[in-house]
Amino acid sequence: MDPSARVYSRFNLRLYDLVVLVISNKWAWRCPTSSTLVPFFHKDLGERAHLDVGVGTGYYTAKSAHNLAKTENVTLLDLNEATLSTASSRLRQAGYRGTIDEIHHNVFHPLPDHLHGKFDSVSLFYLLHCLPGSMVDKGPKVFATLGVALRPDGVLYGATILGRGPGVAHNWLGRRLMGLYNKKGIFGNADDALDDLKNALEGRFEDVEVKLVGVVALFEARRPKTG
Template identity: 40%
Template sequence: MIASPEDIEAGQAIYTPRVLQLYDLVVLGLSNRFVWKCPTPRLLAHYDAHVTGNHLDVGVGTGYFLDRCRFPAASPRVALMDLNDNALRFAANRVARYAPKTYRRNVLEPIAFDAEPFDSIGVNYLLHCLPGPIAEKAILFDHLRPLMRDGAVLFGSTLLQGGVARSAAARRLMAFYNAKGVFSNARDDLDGLRSALEARFRDVSIETVGCAALFSARVDRR
């Protein structure tokens, strides 16, 4: 089933300038530690382990991780991709010192892109906001692969409902977010994520921390 424009819009429409101002406190400061049980420093360490000096971030949020991660280059090439203009502007302003290029794209559709490919792509907390089960929304990986050099790494994290430990608070908050259309992860589970990645990439690694799955994988066109 193809996601409707309304479903796609619902997953990103919440990110207004006001919400973005509060995001770091509410999500990264409180929800990650106390509800999802995956503290933000753990996600930052995942960035530090995989980000390169030639990086594209997809589903950019507030740009928190790009602002704080340790790039292995003094002047990295940084690009931002999102469907939400508010998020793109917010993140671009936050990491203006890297002069990031911004691209407004829907990753559930083929991506028009004519620049050089990347050595790393980050998709942090994006999958659980996209409509449909993982088997369907994993098409974003097919759309991102052409933007990756051979051997490049795709990494990120997502909140799951199956195959992970969820507290009562996590179950309630996920149910609320799914009812509002902010999340769409009612059928997302660990096995589905692993299958989607292994069908497309090599060297797939997934670690669960609370109800978050932290993953990485490499593209190999041989």
């Protein structure tokens, strides 16, 4: 298993919310979870079916249980079975009553046919910066894979920590975490830049919006290109 997926052991998952969502998001990446990322996650949730990719502890979907009340299906996709079971259980405990599907899958590989055209919304929060390779390489592959999962009026959206480029200025804590995580293979974002992300999205979608909060890019993409 890739180091970026292997790090999410059941023990580490217990620490994830504190270390990443409370401390790192506020102090290192300067993109607060409660005031920025959670509202952004809620903003584009679909009403029929939602696909969450790279599920972590299931924090965002669990925090969205009320917003997902009318959503018939939530599908969780990840390379790590521990994160899938954790996120699924957490969403159910938060009160979600629809169906929950768990898909153990590598996002670089084509999706199963039964997922094509199924979802109103696809979220990928803090996935891209964990994947190996440059944004120029991994971005188009991931967006091509996930774009086919959308309904014609659907939206793909998410957040990723950038490594460099105009507007990306890491503070002392961020630089040290970036160096450590990239060295261990937990992150693969040392060369990820905003323009490369935007270009990768525009290569696959007709309508793209990207903004920077701290060193985190928040993106939305609609109308997948065909061919």
